[in-house]
Amino acid sequence: MYDLIIKNAKQIDESVTDIAIHHGKIVAIASSIIDQSERVLDLQNKHYVSAGWIDSHTHCFARSPIYHDDPDLIGVKAGVTAVVDAGSIGAVDADEFYQLAQQASTHVYSFLNISKIGLLRQSELADIQDIDVPLFDEALAKYPDFIIGIKVRMSRSVVGKNGIFPLVKAKEMQKKSGLPLMIHVGNNPPELDEIADLLTKGDIITHCFNGKPNQIFDKQNKLRGSIKRAIERGVILDVGHGGESFSFSVAERAKCLDIYPNTISSDIYSKNRLQGPVFSLANVMTKFICLGYSRKRIIDSVTKNVAQVLQLKNKGVLSVGYDADLTIFDIRQQTVSLLDSEGEVRQSDEQFVPLASIVADEKNHLIRIEITEEGSKNELRISN
Numbered sequence: 001m002y003d004l005i006i007k008n009a010k011q012i013d014e015s016v017t018d019i020a021i022h023h024g025k026i027v028a029i030a031s032s033i034i035d036q037s038e039r040v041l042d043l044q045n046k047h048y049v050s051a052g053w054i055d056s057h058t059h060c061f062a063r064s065p066i067y068h069d070d071p072d073l074i075g076v077k078a079g080v081t082a083v084v085d086a087g088s089i090g091a092v093d094a095d096e097f098y099q100l101a102q103q104a105s106t107h108v109y110s111f112l113n114i115s116k117i118g119l120l121r122q123s124e125l126a127d128i129q130d131i132d133v134p135l136f137d138e139a140l141a142k143y144p145d146f147i148i149g150i151k152v153r154m155s156r157s158v159v160g161k162n163g164i165f166p167l168v169k170a171k172e173m174q175k176k177s178g179l180p181l182m183i184h185v186g187n188n189p190p191e192l193d194e195i196a197d198l199l200t201k202g203d204i205i206t207h208c209f210n211g212k213p214n215q216i217f218d219k220q221n222k223l224r225g226s227i228k229r230a231i232e233r234g235v236i237l238d239v240g241h242g243g244e245s246f247s248f249s250v251a252e253r254a255k256c257l258d259i260y261p262n263t264i265s266s267d268i269y270s271k272n273r274l275q276g277p278v279f280s281l282a283n284v285m286t287k288f289i290c291l292g293y294s295r296k297r298i299i300d301s302v303t304k305n306v307a308q309v310l311q312l313k314n315k316g317v318l319s320v321g322y323d324a325d326l327t328i329f330d331i332r333q334q335t336v337s338l339l340d341s342e343g344e345v346r347q348s349d350e351q352f353v354p355l356a357s358i359v360a361d362e363k364n365h366l367i368r369i370e371i372t373e374e375g376s377k378n379e380l381r382i383s384n
């Protein structure tokens with residue numbers, strides 16, 4: 001007997017299937033699964049299912065004085081089964097954040113800030129004394145399944161007079177663990193060219209479609225040579241929308257040149273969730289519908305691609321043997337206004353609406369099911 005059967009679920013290619021879940025894993029996918037299972041969630045050929053959405057850039061350390069949020073508000077309650085906190089904490093707060101993360105229903109991962117103080121203040125890399133390599137290595141060794149990457153923020157307000165040095169240091173600190181390194185780019189200096197030239201395969205440029213002067217296009221609106229070379233070397237582009245870092249026109253121009261982000265992420269925290277322009281990962285995904293991206297590309301950019309980039313084994317794919325992290329959603333035909341970080345507004349005729357999150361609890365071989373507000377309105381429920 002399975003723990004749960006999801007019946008009549010539409011996949012993003014419009015095929016309809018049943019999915020059986022047992023002990024926190026996807027154990028069968030077939031056109032019709034018959035079982036005595038107690039628990040059935042019938043999607044009636046009308047709701048979609050995909051691998052659980054993973055938001056690769058968020059801020060959810062509750063005690064952070066600048067960027068804070070509740071992992072479940074940006075996670076399972078919004079159709080997101082895993083959130084990655086991108087550098088809110090440094091080594092000093094690793095223990096506390098780990099404890100908090102264990103209490104969430106959402107999977108929470110951390111990209112550890114190379115500054116030991118994390119985002120205690122905006123200028124976390126202005127004082128080089130705050131880079132404490134032994135403390136950093138200790139945190140990485142202590143939480144290998146929780147700290148899955150390294151974060152360095154390379155913009156003027158963060159590094160102060162230190163220029164490119166924090167990135168040189170980060171590349172050095174990355175060598176021991178080989179973990180993915182996420183680089184925030186923003187106002188210059190340091191110059192984007194100088195940053196991009198130091199990056200190697202698998203490094204992640206977040207805020208890739210920001211509209212600031214230090215963006216991926218030069219003054220002539222041409223793609224910077226440094227970015228072209230970085231992409232060719234296998235450097236990853238991550239959206240990291242945020243309050244200041246997503247421009248429709250930059251994203252549009254990139255699409256004309258066939259430049260797509262590998263991962264679509266929100267850079268969400270309480271303020272830009274409540275007041276916009278981010279609101280939710282689903283809202284950010286809808287912006288890419290309006291940019292003309294295919295539905296499949298958008299879903300891949302919050303599932304399969306993220307799992308690959310972040311080396312999350314057993315996640316991001318809707319296949320037998322993978323973790324039972326699933327998102328159930330509608331693609332609703334409804335006109336919606338969307339706002340970027342530059343104050344530009346676009347309309348989309350359809351939008352992603354999350355209805356439920358299913359999260360594998362690997363430790364206890366169970367699943368957690370969270371029906372969102374929209375899911376309840378749609379009378380989505382588990383029948384016994």
Ligand SMILES: [Zn+2]
Binds near residue numbers: 058086240267
């Ligand atoms: Zn961020």
